[in-house]
Amino acid sequence: MSETPNNIPSPPPAPPVCEARNVWTEFGDVVIHRDLNLVMERGEIMALVGGSGSGKTTLLRHIVGLTEPSRGDILLFGENLHALERERRQRLMTRLGMLFQQGALFSALSVFDNIAFPLRELKQFDEDTIHTLVMHKLTLVELEPQHASLLPAQLSGGMIKRVGLARALALEPELLVLDEPTAGLDPDRSSKFVALIKQIKQTLGLTVLFVTHDIDTLIAMSDRVAVLADKHIITACSLQALGEVDHPFVTNFFQGIHARMERS
Numbered sequence: 001m002s003e004t005p006n007n008i009p010s011p012p013p014a015p016p017v018c019e020a021r022n023v024w025t026e027f028g029d030v031v032i033h034r035d036l037n038l039v040m041e042r043g044e045i046m047a048l049v050g051g052s053g054s055g056k057t058t059l060l061r062h063i064v065g066l067t068e069p070s071r072g073d074i075l076l077f078g079e080n081l082h083a084l085e086r087e088r089r090q091r092l093m094t095r096l097g098m099l100f101q102q103g104a105l106f107s108a109l110s111v112f113d114n115i116a117f118p119l120r121e122l123k124q125f126d127e128d129t130i131h132t133l134v135m136h137k138l139t140l141v142e143l144e145p146q147h148a149s150l151l152p153a154q155l156s157g158g159m160i161k162r163v164g165l166a167r168a169l170a171l172e173p174e175l176l177v178l179d180e181p182t183a184g185l186d187p188d189r190s191s192k193f194v195a196l197i198k199q200i201k202q203t204l205g206l207t208v209l210f211v212t213h214d215i216d217t218l219i220a221m222s223d224r225v226a227v228l229a230d231k232h233i234i235t236a237c238s239l240q241a242l243g244e245v246d247h248p249f250v251t252n253f254f255q256g257i258h259a260r261m262e263r264s
C-alpha cells in the first residue's frame with residue numbers, strides 16, 4: 001500500500017471492473033477460447049471485435065454469468081464470478097446489465113413488465129417503487145410514458161433496443177454489456193442509439209463492453225478495441241494503435257476503418 005506525504009496509507013486501487021483470466025472454452029473437441037485474457041478498467045467503453053464465430057458472444061455470456069468457461073476465471077469488480085456461492089453471485093450480478101442482440105424482450109409482457117422484470121426478480125421493492133424506477137428508466141432511454149403499456153410486437157426495431165436498454169439499466173448497474181447494440185438499425189437510428197448509450201454512460205458513470213461488426217458504431221463509441229482472433233485477445237488498444245498491429249484480421253479490419261474515416 002502506498003503512503004501519502006502525511007504517512008496516511010492511501011486506499012488500495014480499485015480492482016478492474018471486469019477481467020477474464022486464462023479463459024478456455026471448449027464445446028466437445030472444439031476449442032473456442034484458448035488461454036484468453038482481458039482487463040477492463042472503470043469508466044471505459046470497450047469494443048470487442050473478431051471474425052464471425054470467433055467466440056465474442058460466448059465470451060460475453062461468460063462475463064454476465066450465463067455460462068461458465070471450461071477453465072480459467074472471470075472476475076467482476078475483483079470477485080471471482082464462478083467461484084462464488086449462489087447468493088453472493090446473484091448480488092454481484094446486480095452490478096451489471098446486458099442488452100442482448102435483438103433486445104430479447106419477453107413477447108407476452110408489456111414494455112413496463114419487461115423493464116420491471118429484473119426488479120421484481122430481486123423481491124426487494126414494492127410495486128410503487130418499481131413503478132417509479134421503471135418510469136425513470138423509460139425516460140432515461142427517451143421513451144414516453146404511454147409506451148409502457150405496449151407489447152414488444154407493437155414496437156419498432158429502435159424502440160425494442162431502447163426497452164432492452166432500459167431493462168439492462170433497471171438495477172442501475174456499473175457495467176453495461178451490449179451484444180451488437182446497433183445490429184438491424186438503419187444508419188440514422190443506429191447513430192441516435194449510439195448517442196443515447198454514450199449520454200447514459202456519461203450520466204450514470206458506467207463501464208461499457210460491447211460487441212459490434214459495425215465500423216461506424218466502433219468509431220463513434222469505443223475508447224479501446226479488444227480483438228478476438230486465434231482464440232484469444234490478440235490486442236486491446238485504441239483505434240489509432242490498432243493501425244500498428246500486424247495481424248491479418250486487424251489489417252483487413254483496419255482497412256475498413258481507414259476507408260470509413262476518410263469518407264467522413
Ligand SMILES: Nc1ncnc2c1ncn2[C@@H]1O[C@H](COP(=O)(O)OP(=O)(O)OP(=O)(O)O)[C@@H](O)[C@H]1O
Pocket residue numbers: 027032050051052053054055056057058059
Ligand atoms: N452451446 C454451444 N455448443 C456448441 N457450440 C457452440 C455453443 N455456443 C456457441 N458455439 C459455437 O462457438 C463458436 C463461437 O460462437 P459465438 O456465437 O460466440 O461467435 P461470435 O464471435 O459471437 O460470432 P458472430 O460474430 O457470428 O455472432 C461458433 O462456432 C458457435 O457455433
